[in-house]
Amino acid sequence: MKSQILHILEKNNRVISGDTIGAALGISRVSVWKHIRELQESDYKIIVTSKGYQLVDTTDTPFPWEISGRESKVHYFPELGSTMDIAREMARKGCPHFTVVVAGRQTRGRGRLKREWCSLEGGLYFTLVLRPKISPIFSARLIFCASLTLAHLLNKRFSVPAQVKWPNDILVRGRKISGMLSEMEAEGDRVTFVNIGIGINVNNDLSFQADRAISLREILKKSVSRKELLSMFLDAFENRVEQKNLDHVVSEWKQYTTTLNRKIRIVTQDEVSEGLAKDVDENGTLILELADGSVKKIVHGDCFHLG
Numbered sequence: 001m002k003s004q005i006l007h008i009l010e011k012n013n014r015v016i017s018g019d020t021i022g023a024a025l026g027i028s029r030v031s032v033w034k035h036i037r038e039l040q041e042s043d044y045k046i047i048v049t050s051k052g053y054q055l056v057d058t059t060d061t062p063f064p065w066e067i068s069g070r071e072s073k074v075h076y077f078p079e080l081g082s083t084m085d086i087a088r089e090m091a092r093k094g095c096p097h098f099t100v101v102v103a104g105r106q107t108r109g110r111g112r113l114k115r116e117w118c119s120l121e122g123g124l125y126f127t128l129v130l131r132p133k134i135s136p137i138f139s140a141r142l143i144f145c146a147s148l149t150l151a152h153l154l155n156k157r158f159s160v161p162a163q164v165k166w167p168n169d170i171l172v173r174g175r176k177i178s179g180m181l182s183e184m185e186a187e188g189d190r191v192t193f194v195n196i197g198i199g200i201n202v203n204n205d206l207s208f209q210a211d212r213a214i215s216l217r218e219i220l221k222k223s224v225s226r227k228e229l230l231s232m233f234l235d236a237f238e239n240r241v242e243q244k245n246l247d248h249v250v251s252e253w254k255q256y257t258t259t260l261n262r263k264i265r266i267v268t269q270d271e272v273s274e275g276l277a278k279d280v281d282e283n284g285t286l287i288l289e290l291a292d293g294s295v296k297k298i299v300h301g302d303c304f305h306l307g
């Protein structure tokens with residue numbers, strides 16, 4: 001309902017009465033008023049006159065009603081510990097495929113390998129709950145599909161030269177703009193859910209960070225709408241996941257990667273390996289050629305480009 005009220009207000013761009021809005025949507029004037037009040041409380045600037053309502057300014061918060069066609073599956077929280085925790089709880093309780101948990105900021109944002117993910121206001125932080133009908137051995141293809149989708153979107157829609165560092169970091173001119181992690185639960189040979197958590201530096205301030213992360217705002221020299229970026233990403237990702245089979249995801253992903261044929265260091269919880277990144281197989285496993293010519297297959301780890 002809120003998205004429809006906003007649509008009417010945006011389309012008319014003048015004062016419009018509660019009766020007119022109510023008649024168009026088949027709801028009472030009082031119900032219109034209640035929605036308007038909630039929108040005002042959510043930071044929409046709507047002026048109220050004796051003749052009705054006028055929208056004068058909107059907000060960039062990714063509220064569910066702003067994500068077209070996904071109102072019932074998007075859950076927005078101004079502040080959370082981590083979207084991963086809420087998404088896991090919801091997935092275990094049976095939430096539907098393509099549920100999205102979004103936070104305005106996170107107080108305990110998680111990165112891969114137990115790192116912290118700095119999640120200040122202005123960035124985009126969300127976890128997607130997926131219930132793919134695939135065997136657990138293919139589940140990694142989904143996160144490769146997510147990084148491929150985001151790299152493609154940044155290149156094609158924003159003209160930002162985004163590349164992917166194995167496994168799923170998105171870099172622009174060598175600096176990190178987005179990171180992803182996933183969690184899976186399965187019963188036997190059936191995936192119950194795969195949750196993909198994505199953090200994108202959109203308009204958040206990174207100036208105090210020691211590592212060389214970068215935001216879309218810094219690259220484009222203007223703020224970018226988080227709600228539009230989220231909508232675009234979800235539409236493009238859903239399209240790939242539902243329309244195509246995932247057999248060729250990694251080969252498409254390779255078109256965007258900057259890791260192959262480079263000297264790299266891989267750090268896992270237990271060991272450090274260095275060598276040449278020879279290939280990534282169709283399930284995302286990295287094939288590393290070591291100095292003695294032998295080959296090592298790496299499924300998880302942190303990757304550092306050495307040259």
Ligand code: BTN
Nearest residue numbers: 082109110111112179180197199
């Ligand atoms: C990484 O590069 O180390 C992965 C970063 C993943 C961050 C996202 S933000 C949304 C979701 N919630 C979290 O706590 N982490 C992921």
